Amino acid sequence: MSNLEKLPSFLKIFVTSRPESHIAETLNPKNPGAAENGCRIYQHAIDPSGDEKAVRVFLETALSNSEVAHLFPAFTEWNLSEEQIAQLVKISDGLFIVAATIVKFILNPAEADPDYCLSILLQDPESKVRTHSAINLLYIKVLNHRFPSSTEKHTLDRFRKVVGSIVLLFEPLSIESIGRLLELPVPAVNSALHRLQSVVAVTKADKLARALHPSFLDFLTSQHACPPRFLVEPQRQHALLAQYCIAVLKKFFDIGRETTEGDVTPEVAYALCYLDDHIKASDPEDKEEFLTFIKSLVTSRAAKWLIALFHARRTSHAIPSTKQLLEWVVSFYPFNRSL
Numbered sequence: 001m002s003n004l005e006k007l008p009s010f011l012k013i014f015v016t017s018r019p020e021s022h023i024a025e026t027l028n029p030k031n032p033g034a035a036e037n038g039c040r041i042y043q044h045a046i047d048p049s050g051d052e053k054a055v056r057v058f059l060e061t062a063l064s065n066s067e068v069a070h071l072f073p074a075f076t077e078w079n080l081s082e083e084q085i086a087q088l089v090k091i092s093d094g095l096f097i098v099a100a101t102i103v104k105f106i107l108n109p110a111e112a113d114p115d116y117c118l119s120i121l122l123q124d125p126e127s128k129v130r131t132h133s134a135i136n137l138l139y140i141k142v143l144n145h146r147f148p149s150s151t152e153k154h155t156l157d158r159f160r161k162v163v164g165s166i167v168l169l170f171e172p173l174s175i176e177s178i179g180r181l182l183e184l185p186v187p188a189v190n191s192a193l194h195r196l197q198s199v200v201a202v203t204k205a206d207k208l209a210r211a212l213h214p215s216f217l218d219f220l221t222s223q224h225a226c227p228p229r230f231l232v233e234p235q236r237q238h239a240l241l242a243q244y245c246i247a248v249l250k251k252f253f254d255i256g257r258e259t260t261e262g263d264v265t266p267e268v269a270y271a272l273c274y275l276d277d278h279i280k281a282s283d284p285e286d287k288e289e290f291l292t293f294i295k296s297l298v299t300s301r302a303a304k305w306l307i308a309l310f311h312a313r314r315t316s317h318a319i320p321s322t323k324q325l326l327e328w329v330v331s332f333y334p335f336n337r338s339l
Helices: 021-027 032-038 048-062 065-071 082-092 096-106 114-121 134-146 153-168 175-182 186-193 214-220 234-253 266-281 287-299 302-311 315-332
Strands: 200-202 208-211
Touching: 048 082, 048 096, 082 096, 082 114, 082 134, 096 114, 096 134, 114 134, 134 214, 153 175, 153 186, 153 208, 153 214, 153 234, 175 186, 175 234, 175 266, 208 214, 234 266, 234 287, 234 302, 266 302, 266 315, 287 302, 287 315, 302 315
Parallel strands: none
Antiparallel strands: 200 208
C-alpha cells in the first residue's frame, strides 16, 4: 500500500471491505494530494434509498412463495403482505447482512416454521434503541428466541463455550474437531448450535463451523450491545482455548512412538499453530500453567513440535510462534528473561 502513488493514473482499483480503521487510514491518508480526481467516496454521502430498494428486492425474492414452498412443502400458501415486507425492510436498515440474516432465520430448517419465525422478528418492530444497530437488535432477537429467559445456566455456559470458541478461533474447525478440542461430545456441540443457522453456519463443502459475518463476533464481545447472559469475554475465552490447546498437545506429545502424519489431526494442527496466539490474546489467572508448558515445549519437545508442524505442512508457523511465546513470557516475567 505504500507504493500506491507510484501506480499509473489509468489503473483503476476497486476495493471493498468492512470499515476497519486501519484499512481506512491506509486508503485515505491525511495527505490532501491523495484525494485528487475525486477518488474518495464517503458512506454518509450515499443515498440510502438505493440500498433500501435493493434490500426490498432481495427480501421479496428470497422469501417468495416459490422459494418457501420449495424448502417447506407444507407452506404452499405462503405470501408476505406489503406491510410485512415494509417492516422487514425497516428492520434491515439498508444493510444486506441484516437482510440475509433475516432470510436465514425465517427459512431455518431446524425450525421449519417460517410463519412463527417471521412473527418473532416482527414483535415490537418499533423498539429500536439508539445504542443498538439494526444487526445487533436482530442478533438479540435470534438469541432470545433460541435461549428464552427460562434457559438453564449450564445451557448458556455451553453456548458461550462452543459459540464463543467458534467466533474466536483463528482458523475454522469442523464440529468433530471442535468437540475434541473443547472436550465435548459431538451431540453437545450440535446442541449448542441448534437453531442458530442464521448466525453460525457449518458449510457442506468442508464441514467447517464459522460465524456467517464478523459482526456476530463484534456483537458477542461487546458489553454495550450484547445482553450479559450471552456475553463472551475475549481474554477469558482465549485463556480457555489456550488451556484446551495445551491439553491436546500434551496428549499428542505423550504418544510413545515416532510421530506420523496421521497423528496430526486437525485439532492437533490447530493447537500447534495457534497456541501462541491464544496465549498472547488472553489474560490467564494461572500464568504458571502456561509458563510450565512453554518451558517443556522449548526444552524437551521442540523437535517433536517441529516434526508435527512438518507433517501438518505448517512449518511457516514455527518462528512466529516461538517469538510470540517468548515475548509473552518476558512480558509477564520481566526480571527473569530466561526459560
